Amino acid sequence: xxxxxxxxxxxxxxxxxxxxxxxxxxxxxxxxxxxxxxxxxxxxxxxxxxxxxxxxxxxxxxxxxxxxxxxxxxxxxxxxxxxxxxxxxxxxxxxxxxxxxxxxxxxxxxxxxxxxxxxxxxxxxxxxxxxxxxxxxxxxxxxxxxxxxxxxxxxxxxxxxxxxxxxxxxxxxxxxxxxxxx
Numbered sequence: 001x002x003x004x005x006x007x008x009x010x011x012x013x014x015x016x017x018x019x020x021x022x023x024x025x026x027x028x029x030x031x032x033x034x035x036x037x038x039x040x041x042x043x044x045x046x047x048x049x050x051x052x053x054x055x056x057x058x059x060x061x062x063x064x065x066x067x068x069x070x071x072x073x074x075x076x077x078x079x080x081x082x083x084x085x086x087x088x089x090x091x092x093x094x095x096x097x098x099x100x101x102x103x104x105x106x107x108x109x110x111x112x113x114x115x116x117x118x119x120x121x122x123x124x125x126x127x128x129x130x131x132x133x134x135x136x137x138x139x140x141x142x143x144x145x146x147x148x149x150x151x152x153x154x155x156x157x158x159x160x161x162x163x164x165x166x167x168x169x170x171x172x173x174x175x176x177x178x179x180x181x182x
Contacts, residue, residue, distance in 0.1 A: 004040065009048060009058040012040065016049050023049070070104035071112065079108045083115065 004012070012030060019025040023042045030039040040048070052058055078098055082089070089097070095105040109115045144151040 006059060008034070012045060012048055013052050013058060016045065070101060071108055075100055075104070076108055076112045079105065080113055083109070083113065 012026065015029050016026040019029060023045050026045050027039065027042050048058065082094060082098060091105065095102045141152055
């Protein structure tokens, strides 16, 4: 949005040439007409006059619109079909297969198809014997606490993960794309 209308810009240019082409004098006179808040500063007047002298125009030129071919309708449909056929394909491999840039693929998935990454979280199933084992552990800690007053402070709990050769899944890098819940 342009700050100054065409009429105001014409007044700025007229005042500039009327008062001997002095930028400071132009600013002072324009302040008297429009007030300090609605008048340009000296550097703005300089840019307007320079533009007027170079292009014989007081209005800002329109910037060319950049056409984005990456997120075309064809590419969106192609990615949508690819996700429907093989939803488990990674964000690295899918653009290679479809010959689309990775950043474009990311934008199509999130902005056009409204799909977002979800990380799988593995949880442990609670079994009926778990409550008994937990109660035994608490009783053991309480007994040793009576013997050594600082025993409970000497216990270290860790959230380390153990991965076995028998096929346990490392979910650290496992991501699934799906629609975001409202």
